[in-house]
Amino acid sequence: MSQTTIGVIGGGQLARMMYAPATKLGIELHLLAEGPDVGAARIFKHVTVGDYTDQATVRAFAADCQIITFDHEHVPTWILRDLVHDGKLVRPGPGALQHAQDKLLMRRRLTDSLDAPAPKWRACADADELAAFGAEIGFPIIAKASRGGYDGHGVWKLDSPSDTGIPFAEALAESAGEKVEIIGEEFIDFVRELSVIVVRSPSGQAVAYPVSETIQREGVCRETITPAPGLSEDQATQITKLGLDIADELQVTGVLAVELMQRADGSVVVNELAMRPHNTGHWTIDGAHTSQFENHLRAVLDLPLGDPRMRDRWCVMVNVLGGTNEDLPSELLHCFARDPRLRVEFYGKQIRPGRKVGHVNCYGDDLDQVRARAKHAAHYLMGDIRKG
Ligand SMILES: Nc1ncnc2c1ncn2[C@@H]1O[C@H](COP(=O)(O)OP(=O)(O)OP(=O)(O)O)[C@@H](O)[C@H]1O
Ligand SMILES: [Mg+2]
Known part of the structure; x- marks a missing residue:
């Protein structure tokens, strides 16, 4: 039996599909699951049910694991930084993972450090700034919530300046009042x-x-x-x-x-x-x-x-x-x-x-x-x- 235990945070199908290769390699995987019935919790032997946004829960879960990895990107960065501080190997680390959590941070970093090809984009503080961005590059434009999107939630196609209030109102409603940054993006007419x-x-x-x-x-x-x-x-x-x-x-x-x-x-x-x-x-x-x-x-x-x-x-x-x-x-x-x-x-x-x-x-x-x-x-x- 391996001395190494990997803790996987998130109990969806991605964690579930890690289980077979881990078994073959003789590696123990522990799971922090959102509920007892999620896909991975049905097959993992070691399952903790708890809230991945609660620091005490994550810390207690991590205590038995040498390495922490993920089924999703939603664990708050500060909790992961504290885990690293505690001496845990967090892979990917919070410094990398935040670019998958926050689309604005990702756009900034890839543009500044790599000049990676991107749609024209701009961080917009309110509907007027988004409308100005659209006027400059031409409608339609795409608006995105910097955080919390999945399966197309948090992405809006806006056809005219009168639509630019929508992303701010909807993002605010979805984030339970917490301020979410909005990015304006050029609409890419992709094939x-x-x-x-x-x-x-x-x-x-x-x-x-x-x-x-x-x-x-x-x-x-x-x-x-x-x-x-x-x-x-x-x-x-x-x-x-x-x-x-x-x-x-x-x-x-x-x-x-x-x-x-x-x-x-x-x-x-x-x-x-x-x-x-x-x-x-x-x-x-x-x-x-x-x-x-x-x-x-x-x-x-x-x-x-x-x-x-x-x-x-x-x-x-x-x-x-x-x-x-x-x-x-x-x-x-x-x-x-x-x-x-x-x-x-x-x-x-x-x-x-x-x-x-x-x-x-x-x-x-x-x-x-x-x-x-x-x-x-x-x-x-x-x-x-x-x-x-
Ligand atoms: N600038 C753009 N121009 C045109 N279409 C776009 C643009 N950005 C995103 N889209 C479309 O919207 C879809 C969802 O966008 P994105 O992948 O950013 O959102 P998401 O909700 O985080 O998705 P996921 O489910 O992959 O996490 C993309 O797959 C693409 O089809
Ligand atoms: Mg996507």
């Missing part, structure tokens, strides 16, 4: 969204997975295609280098996902960063030699990182969203009978319409076939395809 996943260890080794095309609907990731079709070698190299440069600049430990938007002329801009295994990296479980979850753990443990290359030419992931099927495993007979190479993962979450409850992965030589297989399986599992 598609991309993602690059890189993993960096404390000693500085880093690996990058092939760039993925990601398809979002209503703010939720629905599908990824890897490698992103039609991406030139130069573009792929440029995006990969950007991901590695950001990981190095911010001294990230573990997975860094860089979400990008690509314009019709092929150019890309950074949308946002995540520092934990990412939905756009779930294809790696079946489609790469080493999954993002294993590489995240290896990085957190400062072990040499595993090969990020693909096992096959194409890999498509499609998310399974909650639909009319209550009992997902009962639908596997059809899916597996039809496609022996289909890979399925369920997150152990309660089915609610539109909620991510699992994903499927398919890989192979022919992209059209791989996509069709993955979509059929996901739609069948969601109950979108009538039986009979």
Whole structure:
């Protein structure tokens, strides 16, 4: 049995998917979960249920762990700084993680230190400043809450100066009265969204997975295609280098996902960063030699990182969203009978319409076939395809 215990804060599917590689490596994972029934709490052996915004709770949880890592970015930075002060290894550390927590900080840092490609942006204190920004660059514009956004919440498309009060009012309402900074951003008329996943260890080794095309609907990731079709070698190299440069600049430990938007002329801009295994990296479980979850753990443990290359030419992931099927495993007979190479993962979450409850992965030589297989399986599992 390993002497090292890693504490994972947050009990969603990302923590849950760390469990299998941790088991294989003989590493003990402890969980700080939001509730007893969340996806990861159903499978971890050591579970503490508690509030990750409460310092005493986090400290007590961390007492038995040598290393702390995350399923989400929402633990307050000051609590993490105190943990570091207590001598805990927090990976990624608060100095890096705050760039995934705060979009304004991220924009400032990537612009100032790396001159990374970004939409035109400005921190705006009120509706008038946002309107002035829009007048300067032209409407529509995007407004974003610097903190607390997820699945498209906290992102607004504004068509005219009369809309510029909306983000301030809504952000204030969502944050229970706490002041949230608003960023004005140029509206990027992108042709598609991309993602690059890189993993960096404390000693500085880093690996990058092939760039993925990601398809979002209503703010939720629905599908990824890897490698992103039609991406030139130069573009792929440029995006990969950007991901590695950001990981190095911010001294990230573990997975860094860089979400990008690509314009019709092929150019890309950074949308946002995540520092934990990412939905756009779930294809790696079946489609790469080493999954993002294993590489995240290896990085957190400062072990040499595993090969990020693909096992096959194409890999498509499609998310399974909650639909009319209550009992997902009962639908596997059809899916597996039809496609022996289909890979399925369920997150152990309660089915609610539109909620991510699992994903499927398919890989192979022919992209059209791989996509069709993955979509059929996901739609069948969601109950979108009538039986009979
Ligand atoms: N400047 C922009 N121009 C056009 N579209 C944008 C812009 N910024 C964001 N978007 C769109 O809004 C989506 C959500 O934005 P973003 O990723 O910043 O929000 P989020 O709620 O934090 O998302 P996530 O669920 O990934 O955490 C993006 O995936 C993209 O489709
Ligand atoms: Mg996003």
